[in-house]
Amino acid sequence: MLRPLTLVRNNGIALYRQIAEGLIEQIQRGYLQPGARLPSSRQLSEQLGIHRKNVVQAYEELLLQDWISTSRGRGTFVSTDLPDMEARRLVAIPETLPAPASAPLQLPAYLKIEESVSHLPYHLDDGLPDPRLIPLTELERAWKSALRRGNQYHRLGYTSPQGLLPLRQALADYLGATRGLMVGPEHILLTRGVTHALHLCLTALIKPGDKVIVPELNWHNGNNSIRYHGAELLTARIDEKGLDTEHVAELLAAHDVRFLYLTPHHQYPTTVIMPAARRIRLLELARAYNLFVFEDDYDFDFHYGNVPIMPLASATHDGRLLYAGSFTKAISPAFRLGYLVGEPALIEQLARLRRIVDRQGDPALEYAVLELFRLEVLPRSLRRARGIYQRRRDHLAQLLTDHLGDQVDFRVPDGGMAIWTTFSPETDLVAASQRGRQSGLSFSDGSQYPGKWNGTRLGFASMTEEELTTAVGLLRKALG
Numbered sequence: 279m280l281r282p283l284t285l286v287r288n289n290g291i292a293l294y295r296q297i298a299e300g301l302i303e304q305i306q307r308g309y310l311q312p313g314a315r316l317p318s319s320r321q322l323s324e325q326l327g328i329h330r331k332n333v334v335q336a337y338e339e340l341l342l343q344d345w346i347s348t349s350r351g352r353g354t355f356v357s358t359d360l361p362d363m364e365a366r367r368l369v370a371i372p373e374t375l376p377a378p379a380s381a382p383l384q385l386p387a388y389l390k391i392e393e394s395v396s397h398l399p400y401h402l403d404d405g406l407p408d409p410r411l412i413p414l415t416e417l418e419r420a421w422k423s424a425l426r427r428g429n430q431y432h433r434l435g436y437t438s439p440q441g442l443l444p445l446r447q448a449l450a451d452y453l454g455a456t457r458g459l460m461v462g463p464e465h466i467l468l469t470r471g472v473t474h475a476l477h478l479c480l481t482a483l484i485k486p487g488d489k490v491i492v493p494e495l496n497w498h499n500g501n502n503s504i505r506y507h508g509a510e511l512l513t514a515r516i517d518e519k520g521l522d523t524e525h526v527a528e529l530l531a532a533h534d535v536r537f538l539y540l541t542p543h544h545q546y547p548t549t550v551i552m553p554a555a556r557r558i559r560l561l562e563l564a565r566a567y568n569l570f571v572f573e574d575d576y577d578f579d580f581h582y583g584n585v586p587i588m589p590l591a592s593a594t595h596d597g598r599l600l601y602a603g604s605f606t607k608a609i610s611p612a613f614r615l616g617y618l619v620g621e622p623a624l625i626e627q628l629a630r631l632r633r634i635v636d637r638q639g640d641p642a643l644e645y646a647v648l649e650l651f652r653l654e655v656l657p658r659s660l661r662r663a664r665g666i667y668q669r670r671r672d673h674l675a676q677l678l679t680d681h682l683g684d685q686v687d688f689r690v691p692d693g694g695m696a697i698w699t700t701f702s703p704e705t706d707l708v709a710a711s712q713r714g715r716q717s718g719l720s721f722s723d724g725s726q727y728p729g730k731w732n733g734t735r736l737g738f739a740s741m742t743e744e745e746l747t748t749a750v751g752l753l754r755k756a757l758g
Contacts, residue, residue, distance in 0.1 A: 280316065281309055285326060293328055297336035302345055305356055312361075316346065316354045388502050400749040402721040403737035405577070405696030407607050411663050416655045417609070417646060424645030433645060439637065440629040441468025441617075442644040448651040449617055457578065458592035459601070464622040467629055468615065468639050472574055475602040475618035476500060476539070478628045480507040483570055488536040491529055493521050497546045498726040500539055500574070509537070520545045520552035523559040530567045538564070539572045542590060546576065547727065547735050548698040549691035557590055564598055571595070575603045579660050580739075581693035582668040597621040605647065607695065608660055615643055667695060667739045670746060674738040677750040685757060695740075700733035705757060707734060714756035719749055 283300040285293055304310045316322075319337060323330040337354060340346045347357050424433065440446070446463035453459040469475040484490065486508025492501060494513040504511060512529050515522040521540050529535065542552035542560075552560075564571050573590045591601035597620075604616030618628065650656045674697060675690045688699045701707060711723035724734035736753075738746060 280304065280314075283326060285328070293332040294335035294339065297322075297326075297333060298339045301336070301340060305345060305360065310356050312356050312358045314356045316356065318353060386505070388505060398715065398718050398720045400719040400745060400752060401737070401740060402719070402749055402753065403696075403740055404722060404735050405694055405737040406740045407610060407663070407695065408666075408740045409610050409612075411659070411666065412610055413650070413655050413659045416650065416653065416659075420646040420649035420653075420655075421642065423649055424642050433641065437638050437641050437644075438629070439633040439639075440625065441466070441639055442641060442648065445644045445648040445651070448648055452651065453619065457575075458588045459619060460592075461619055465619050465625060467618045467620075467625045467632070468644060469602075469604075469618055469632075470614040470636070470639065471604045471606060471616040472576055472602045473499060473503070474614075474636075475600075475616055476503055476572060476574070478618070478632055479570075479572055479600055480504060480509070480537075482624075482628055482631055484509050484537055489533050491526060491535055491538040493540060493545065494729075495545075495547060495727055495731065496539070497541070497574070504537075504539065516545065516548065516550070518550060519556060520548075520550045521556065521560070523556045523563065526560065527563055530563055530569070535567065535569060537570045537572065539574065541574045541576060543575050543578050543581075543586065544691065544694040546574070547696075547733075549694045549696065551587060551692055554587060557587070557593070561590060561593055561595055561599075565596055569598065571599045573599060573601045575601060577607045577694050578603060579608055580664055580667060580695060582664065582671065583692040586693065591619060597624075600624075608656060608663075609647075613643060613647075615640065615647060670738045670741070670743060671697070673743045674736065674746050674750070677747060678736075681750055681754050682757070696735035696737040698733060699736050700731060701757075703732060705732065707732060710753075710756045710758070713758075714752060717752045717755065719752040719756065721753065 280301075281304055283297060285296050287293070301310070301316075310316075316337075317325065319330055319333040323333045326333070337346065337348075341348065344357055344359065346354055348354050427433075443463055446466040446468065449466055449468075450459075450461050450463050453461060467475070467478075469478070480503060484504070484507045488509045489512055490504050490509045491512045491514050492504065493516045495516055496513075501511060512533060512535065514529060515525045520542060526538070538560075540552075540560075542557060544551065560571070563569065571590065575589055578586065578589070589601060591599050599620075601619040602616065605613060606616070609615075618625070620628070647656070671690065675688070678686055678688060678697070678699065685702050685705060686699050687701075688697050691697060708723040708725060711721055714721055721736060722734045724732065727733060741749060
């Protein structure tokens, strides 16, 4: 038996949809059994006080979905193809619903760490760029060109999971001119960032139980990705010259190691540059022990000293070195575009692997960045940003010396966007970070760097000199 239908006007849901959904609910609850006769469209429209066309449209919708059937001269009926449903008492929906069952996937503890995303007015962050320096006008034009110019079937359709060929060619030229990498487009896989590139390499090259060497102070998300792939982490010492390659040699002699991850240009988190002698030694070890080396060059473009040391990947490495970078620092973290450089045979296989979970990258973004390369907007923007960031680095270093000289220890970095700062042993960084947040300042509490360090990265790039002055004042108060 049909129960009264309640319709609500002007709620954004068409009346015919409300009628159809109301009838479906009554069928599912068993109040309208298969074969039950429904009122004619004229009768139901009169009962509801609405125009008949709404009921006709609702019935047509239900007929298309096989909830009802019609018979000429006899009327409209609930479909006899539906199973019998026992009538259930209608109950009110409680205001608070019970919590859903826990997800069957049990994540390890190291993946449950809260992301350090802050929207406070002041932020001595991990080392992020200033979005106010992005060439937004040129990027907007480039994006518009990417969407409107040329054959849209090709531009806006599927493309290779390896990435847009013209952009890979432009990137190969750029990497050759700035980093000494003698590569072509076949050596490059465009990714959604270094995290994506590392994940693909680990998926392809690492199996559970393999051993991977990382610096004792390292990018925690990189460590987490390695752990999640079932590998065992072996930590190598770092010092004032970065990764200690002699300790790496000791680990290689004692263990069967498959993979090594490092950030040699500006060691993360300390920003120390690995000298040439150690780079040569590391490549020798990689050849001797048949080792895959993943070189994360996350901020090569921001070096403020003399000519930067070229990447490991610029030297002869017998195809076992994988080089990754991104446009996160050059443009913004919001634009997920990175690259992985390796031997063509491996890059081709990784592109096939990428296709399983990510059919392709972002062709519109890739065309837009290609336009920035063609117009030489990106190199000009980087040169301008480098000068600004260098002044901000010097300003923050002076502020730390003047206002916190007895509480902190640091070395002015030659590059990057943050100053690695260690604090006196009695400083409680966790408590200080919490006090800072209450005052509108965010900075990392250093918990991702456990052990003897009691340090954290204080980013300088994302704020003006005036903002940095205020931020250091708030930091001083938070430290007590």
